[in-house]
Amino acid sequence: MTQSPRPADFLGQPVISARNAGIAFHKGRRHRSLRDLILRGQGALRSEEFWGLRDITFDVYPGECVGVVGRNGQGKSTLLKLIAGVLLPDRGEVRVNAGVAPLIEITGGFVGDLTVRENIGLMAGLHGMSRQSIAARFDEMVDFAEVEGFVDTPYKHLSSGMKARVAFAVVSRLEEPIILVDEVLAVGDKAFRRKCYGRFEELIAAGRTLFLVSHSEKDLRRFCTRGLYIRDGSLIGDGPMDEVLSRYAEETADRARA
Amino acid sequence: MIQSVDSDAESAAPPVQPAPVVGPERRRTRAPLRRPRALWDRRRAVGLLLRRDLKIRYASSVLGYLWSVLDPLLMALVYWFVFTQIFERSVGAEPYIVFLLSGLLPWTWFNGAVHESARALRVDGKLVRSTNVPREVWVVRVVLAKGAEFLFGLPVIALFAVIYSAEVNWRIVLLVPAIIMQAALLLGIGLILAPLVVLVRDLDRVVGILLRLAFYASPIIYAVEDAPGAWQTVVSFNPLAGIFELCRAAFFPGFLNWQHVAQAGVISFGLLIIGWCVFARLERTVLKEI
Numbered sequence: 071m072t073q074s075p076r077p078a079d080f081l082g083q084p085v086i087s088a089r090n091a092g093i094a095f096h097k098g099r100r101h102r103s104l105r106d107l108i109l110r111g112q113g114a115l116r117s118e119e120f121w122g123l124r125d126i127t128f129d130v131y132p133g134e135c136v137g138v139v140g141r142n143g144q145g146k147s148t149l150l151k152l153i154a155g156v157l158l159p160d161r162g163e164v165r166v167n168a169g170v171a172p173l174i175e176i177t178g179g180f181v182g183d184l185t186v187r188e189n190i191g192l193m194a195g196l197h198g199m200s201r202q203s204i205a206a207r208f209d210e211m212v213d214f215a216e217v218e219g220f221v222d223t224p225y226k227h228l229s230s231g232m233k234a235r236v237a238f239a240v241v242s243r244l245e246e247p248i249i250l251v252d253e254v255l256a257v258g259d260k261a262f263r264r265k266c267y268g269r270f271e272e273l274i275a276a277g278r279t280l281f282l283v284s285h286s287e288k289d290l291r292r293f294c295t296r297g298l299y300i301r302d303g304s305l306i307g308d309g310p311m312d313e314v315l316s317r318y319a320e321e322t323a324d325r326a327r328a
Numbered sequence: 329m330i331q332s333v334d335s336d337a338e339s340a341a342p343p344v345q346p347a348p349v350v351g352p353e354r355r356r357t358r359a360p361l362r363r364p365r366a367l368w369d370r371r372r373a374v375g376l377l378l379r380r381d382l383k384i385r386y387a388s389s390v391l392g393y394l395w396s397v398l399d400p401l402l403m404a405l406v407y408w409f410v411f412t413q414i415f416e417r418s419v420g421a422e423p424y425i426v427f428l429l430s431g432l433l434p435w436t437w438f439n440g441a442v443h444e445s446a447r448a449l450r451v452d453g454k455l456v457r458s459t460n461v462p463r464e465v466w467v468v469r470v471v472l473a474k475g476a477e478f479l480f481g482l483p484v485i486a487l488f489a490v491i492y493s494a495e496v497n498w499r500i501v502l503l504v505p506a507i508i509m510q511a512a513l514l515l516g517i518g519l520i521l522a523p524l525v526v527l528v529r530d531l532d533r534v535v536g537i538l539l540r541l542a543f544y545a546s547p548i549i550y551a552v553e554d555a556p557g558a559w560q561t562v563v564s565f566n567p568l569a570g571i572f573e574l575c576r577a578a579f580f581p582g583f584l585n586w587q588h589v590a591q592a593g594v595i596s597f598g599l600l601i602i603g604w605c606v607f608a609r610l611e612r613t614v615l616k617e618i
Contacts, residue, residue, distance in 0.1 A: 095616055155460035158612040170460065178454035183384065195376040196459045 083167060084129035085248055085279050086153055090162030092124040092303075093148060122148045123303045125162070132168075132247065135280040137294030137311055139318045145303045146283045150174055150250050153281060168279075169198060169246035176237035182226030186217055186236055189225050193240050207243050214265070215239035235262060242269050248279045267292070287315055363608060366462045373461045374469050381473040396477040397484050400432040407432075407549050419550035421580050423492035429485045430576045431548035434510060437478035438568065439539055445470040445518030446525045446535045453618040463611055464604075467518040471511055478507075489579065499577035499584070506574035509596045513567050516599030523610035526617050547572055551583045564588045567595040 097118040123145045130136055138146045151157040152164045154172040179196065180189045190211055194204045212221055215235040220228060228236070242249070251270075270293055274280055284290055290297070290311060297314030299307030301321075307314050367374075386392035408425045411417045420427040448466040449456055456466060489496065525531045546568040547554075555563045563569055564585070570592025577584045 093616075156457055157615050160612065172458065172460070175454070175458045178458040181380075184380070188380070188383075192376055192380055193459075196373050196455070196461060198370075198373075 082132060085132050085168045086128075086130040086164070086166050086281070088126045088128050088152075088162070088164045091126040091152060091159040091164045092161040093122050093152065093157060094119045094160050095122045121303050123152070123159075123300075126164075126305045127162075128298065128305065128308055130279060130281070132279055133277045134296055135274055135294045136282065136296045136298060137290040137314075138281070138283045138298045138300060139285075139290065139314060140300035141322070144300050146300055147174070147252055149298075149300065150252050150281065150283055153248075154250055166248065168248050169244075170248045170250060171197065171241050171244035171246040172250045173238065173241050174250060174252045176241050177233050180225050180233065180237060183224055185222045185224055186212075186228070187221045190236070190240055193237075194244065197241065197244050198246070199244055203245060211236075211239040211243055214243070214269075216262075231259070231262075238266060242266070242273070246278075248281065249273055251280065251282045251284075253284050287319075290315060363462060363464065363604070367464050367468070370461050370465065374465055374472065377465065377469040378472055378476070381469065382476060385473075385477070393480065397481045400429065400436045400481060401484060404428040404432050411549065419554040421551070421582070423488070423494050426485060426488050426492060426494050426579055427551075427576065428549060429488060430579060431546075431572050433478055433481045433485065434506070434572060434575050435543065435546065435548050435568070436481070437474050438510065438514065439543070440477070441471050441474040441514045442517055442521070442535065442539060444474065445514070446521040446532060448518065449522045449526050449614060449618060457615075457618055463615075464519065464607060467515065467522050467607075471514045471518055474514075475507065475511060494579050496578050497581060499581055502574040502577045502584075505589075506571050509567075509574070509593055510571050512600045513571070513592075513596035516596065516601070516603035519603030519607040520599075523607055523614045526614045527610070542566075542568075551580075552585065552588060553583065565591055565595070567592040567599075571596075 097120055126149065138149060140146050148157065150172070151174065152159055153166055154170055154174055155166065156172070156174070179193055181192065184192065187208075190208060191204055194207075194211075195201070199207075212218055215232070215238070217228070217232055217236055220232065225233065225236070249270075270280065274293065280293060282290065282293055294311045297307065297309060297311040298305060299314050299318055307317055385396065404425060407428050411419070412424055417424055444451075445467045448470050449463070452466055456463065488494075521531070521535060525535070545563070546566055547563060552560055552563050552569050552573070564587070570585075570588035570590070573584050573588055
C-alpha cells in the first residue's frame with residue numbers, strides 16, 4: 071500500500087501539478103487523405119483550432135479526492151486524459167509524479183479474441199502491474215467482476231455488462247497511487263455499482279488520490295472534498311466540493327432559465 | 329421581464345473570455361533523447377504485446393508456424409521455377425533456391441513490418457488511447473514480432489541448404505549485424521509511417537504500392553552485381569542490398585561488398601534517428617486524431 075497521509079494535511083509534493091496547461095483541437099477535419107493534401111495544398115493543413123483547455127493551473131496533493139464538474143463538452147474528460155498521459159498538452163505542462171490507474175474508456179483496450187484470463191494479464195501488464203501482482207490478484211479480480219465461469223471465454227462473448235465489470239475490476243486493482251475516474255460509476259446494475267462505490271472508499275481510505283469526473287452530484291459529494299469547475303476550457307472554480315457544486319448548480323439553473 | 333432575467337443570467341455567468349494563452353511557448357517535440365529510456369523502462373509492455381501477437385499467430389492455429397514460412401517459401405518456389413525452368417537463370421548463384429530464400433525471408437520481415445507498423449497506431453487506436461505506455465511501443469512491437477517470424481523461418485533455409493548440399497562458412501555470424509541493421513531500418517521507417525498514416529489516411533495504400541515496387545528494386549531475385557553499369561550504384565544505395573548481402577554471406581560470400589554494408593548501416597541508423605524525431609514531433613497531434 072502507498073503511504074497514507076491524513077487527508078486533513080496534504081503534506082509533501084503535489085502528485086499532480088498542472089501549470090498553464092492548454093490543449094488545442096482542430097475544428098474541422100484535418101487533411102484526411104493524400105488527395106486532399108495534394109489538391110488543396112497547404113490550405114487544408116491548418117483548419118481553425120480552438121483551445122479545448124486553456125491555462126489550467128492547479129496542484130493535487132497525495133490523498134486528496136478531487137471532483138471535476140462542468141457541463142458536457144467543456145473539457146472535463148480532456149483534463150483527465152492529460153493527467154492520464156494519453157493526451158499531451160500543447161502549452162504549459164501537466165506533471166504527474168506517481169503512477170496513474172485510469173478508469174477512462176476502460177473497455178477500450180480489451181481484445182475480443184483473447185480470453186478473459188489473457189486480457190486481464192495483458193491489460194494489467196500494460197498498465198504497469200508486475201507479473202507477481204497479477205497472479206496474486208487474479209482471483210480477486212475475477213471474483214470482483216463476477217465472471218468465475220467465464221475465465222477462459224473469449225472476451226467478445228461476454229455481455230457488455232460483464233465486459234465493463236472485468237475492465238473495472240482490473241483497472242481499479244492497479245497499485246497506482248492516483249486513480250482517475252470518468253463517469254464509469256454508471257457501469258452495471260445497482261448491486262455492482264454499490265460494489266464499485268465500496269471499492270472507491272477502500273482506495274480513498276488507503277490514501278490514494280482520486281480524480282473523479284461525474285455529473286452525479288451525489289457521487290461527487292460522497293467521494294470528493296475538493297472541486298474543480300471547468301467551463302469553456304478554463305478552470306473557473308477551485309475549492310471545497312460543496313461550494314463548487316452550489317456555484318455550478320446556480321449557474322446551470324440560470325442558464326436553464328435564460 | 330424576460331429581458332431582465334436574461335441579463336441577470338448574463339451577469340451571473342459571464343461568458344468566459346478566451347483567455348490569452350500564456351506560459352511557455354507551444355511545445356513542439358517531446359524530448360527525443362529521454363525517450364529511449366522511457367521505452368526501456370516499459371520493456372515489459374513490449375514483451376507482453378509480443379507474446380500476445382505470437383500467441384495469436386502460433387497458438388490459435390495448428391498451421392500457425394507453416395503460415396509464417398509459407399509465403400516466402402511459395403514465392404521462392406515460384407521464382408525458382410520461373411528463373412531456372414522457364415528462363416535460363418543469369419542472375420544470382422547456385423543453388424538458386426537457397427539464394428532466393430536467403431533474400432526472401434528478410435524481405436518478408438521487411439515487407440510485413442513496414443505494412444503493419446504503418447497501421448500500428450490506427451489498428452490499436454483504442455489501446456493507444458487508453459494506456460500510457462511510450463507510444464513507440466506500438467511500432468517496436470510490430471518490428472520485433474515480424475523479426476521473430478523471420479527467425480522461425482531460418483530452419484527452412486537450412487533445410488534447402490542441406491538438400492542442395494550448399495556449403496556454409498563462418499560468415500553465418502554476419503546474420504547478427506544483419507538483423508540489428510534491419511531492425512534499426514524498420515524501426516526508423518515504422519516510426520515515420522505510423523504517425524503519418526494516422527494523419528493522412530490513404531498513405532496506407534501508397535505504402536502498399538511502394539512496397540511492391542521495392543521488391544523488384546531490392547536485390548532479392550538478383551544480386552547487386554547483376555545490375556548493369558550505373559544501376560549497380562543505384563541499387564547499392566538501397567539499404568536492403570547491404571543487409572541481404574550479410575544474410576547471404578554464409579552461403580554466397582562472393583556477393584558480400586563491405587561498401588554496400590557500410591551504406592546500409594549509415595542509412596538504417598540515420599533513418600532510425602530521423603524516425604525517432606519525427607515520432608516525437610508528431611505524437612501530440614496523433615493522439616488527438618486517433
